[in-house]
Amino acid sequence: MKITKGTVTTPKGFLASGVKAGIKKSGRPDLALLYSEVPAVAAAAFTTNRFQASPVKVSKAHLKAKKHQAIIVNSGNANCANGRVGDRDALKMTESIGMALSLNKKEVLVASTGIIGVYMPMEKIERAIPELVEGLSETKGTSFAKAIMTTDTVKKELAVTVKIGKVTVTIGGACKGVGMLYPLMKTEKHATMLCFLATDAAITKRMLGASLEEAIGCSFNMISVDGDMSTNDSCFIMANGLAKNREIAGKGDYYRKFTDALKVVTSELAKKLARDGEGATKFIEIFVTGAKYEKDARTIARKISTSNLLKCAICGEDPNWGRIVAAAGSSGVNFDPDKVDVYLGNLKALSNGMSVKGLDKNKAHKLFTKRDVRIKVDLKSGIHKATAWTCDFSKEYVAINSEYST
């Protein structure tokens, strides 16, 4: 397996495009299109928020089709809390793309991100669609990655190649989302993070869904910026089979290889999101080990990753590790506090539930001055583990989010 500097259009047969439709006040690119030259199987995971944006509802319905070829994305308006009007607008976006590309609307998926509760400027979108479609190119993966950004400061894209038998298969992806970021997505059920994955692997729709679910569980569903779950989180994958490997139709070796490669793509993209979190000055990795169940490890790691107090401490480079303890204990998971060890980097701060005497405060502080901060919690009660990723909490986060809609 190899990680490359590729994009969502690195896999064979994928074209993309990104244009300025004028939805964003900033005038930046805000409408993007991903297209497979041949019919592809698709799978997706969506936010588990009870309020689901209209594009989420439409994409869920369209995923029942056997094949898909296009995904249209706008990054200026969430199209959420707009009722039937919003549903009709989201549907219209798939219809218009379908018309322009000679596809049935059901073969087109749709995603949106931006402000909630504002009706879609459909005339702007309709006006931009011809340019969007004409611009489709295998060299425009990066235009796509840029056009889906909202408060992101850097584009996030990646490709991985992996051998399936004797055939090299490529998986490419692009994603966005650095605030309202606390995804918990389920396949065909639930972040606003948006992720678009493309692969030329030959794989059945069913196996593609299973593989995506596995990959999301240990990547996007383990990141947080602010603990706020979006109404629009969506992760899509299209597989068009152009690599011509023997089709992956069951959970054998090839499924494993493909899924492991997909996990690398989703994990690397997820880490990019956390690293670019709104106002972030630090990247934080929280590793929980020794858990009785994997679910427990994930719950604790995620709970620590959402501690405002810990994240403020790390922003201030203050090794106030007691906040790790408090967060772990409030996760709702049952464990023996008297067994727990906590490490800052490789420095042990808590041993068997007791603060380590003579902890070198200068060393601890130094670990927190780095750009990447690593925390480990060992429950010493089992073999399961999980890793969560987040960023620190800075004054800049408050500044960004106190003036968003106005």
Added chain:
Amino acid sequence: MKITKGTVTTPKGFLASGVKAGIKKSGRPDLALLYSEVPAVAAAAFTTNRFQASPVKVSKAHLKAKKHQAIIVNSGNANCANGRVGDRDALKMTESIGMALSLNKKEVLVASTGIIGVYMPMEKIERAIPELVEGLSETKGTSFAKAIMTTDTVKKELAVTVKIGKVTVTIGGACKGVGMLYPLMKTEKHATMLCFLATDAAITKRMLGASLEEAIGCSFNMISVDGDMSTNDSCFIMANGLAKNREIAGKGDYYRKFTDALKVVTSELAKKLARDGEGATKFIEIFVTGAKYEKDARTIARKISTSNLLKCAICGEDPNWGRIVAAAGSSGVNFDPDKVDVYLGNLKALSNGMSVKGLDKNKAHKLFTKRDVRIKVDLKSGIHKATAWTCDFSKEYVAINSEYST
């Protein structure tokens, strides 16, 4: 029922004291004592965090005794994650107070708040105890309220009088805690918020516990500053019977009257905590109504109260109500999004799940410029309701919490 400007020593027979033991670097008062001149029945609720501070463990054990007369509190050190050493130190504090006041250690309760993972400076505490005990006075309720403060900017105290039959009963209270504030306490089981309540009512220990549990459910357990649950949250009440009402021994009218009065005390104190939240510039009340179950209403109100995004928006006086919708939907509660109405003050922003066309943005903005912001979510699916209280999220919160331990 009457709310007065009283203190924790307004009920008959209660004395208090607060001194500077030198635990806090700031040199402010940090050791406090509450004392009932006659034996009292006591009840308490503690944090449900798996990591429980040593004073929580010791107080839980001591609550098994039938009568109590004193509570010692320090506000410079949480005495948490200190293992057996911490347990021994907490116990020693009760012993020393017991010795000075001729009480069995089991008749003394203990509470702590401050940094986690630092051993207690016991010599400082021991040195301060004589002054603390000698200082006991019925006029020092306010000294007590001041000595328990950490990052609080104002003292929080209150008293209420209520007629039980022909007898006037008084309930007084003091509390602290404006960060690491997201209590979920259970009686004799689970915040660092600390609350100390005193009453001269005659009531059985059992009914006092039941009354406290009811009062906490709709007050302290409905506030949040940062969503971080402490290892030390504790709420104590002592009832010494000196009002000489007919003892409340069952859930009749008198129990109801007493509990309603207690709810007023705990709700008013809880609101004071939210209003003084670290870095707060606004007080936010979130009212959820029309729920199928009270539990659902509480869960949704609480989830909204912990939305960093909404709290940043309110800090910036930006009426970005979509964040209310997103938070409600991520609460895990099952409801019909197409029925939901959302109000900012008395301005309807969402109607039947659809954003209200022509919403007056200036009016909405104006509502958010006030010191007190009110939000209402009507699920229109039942008769149950709940209110949660929080504050906005400002840059000042980050400043306060990025330099706490160093």
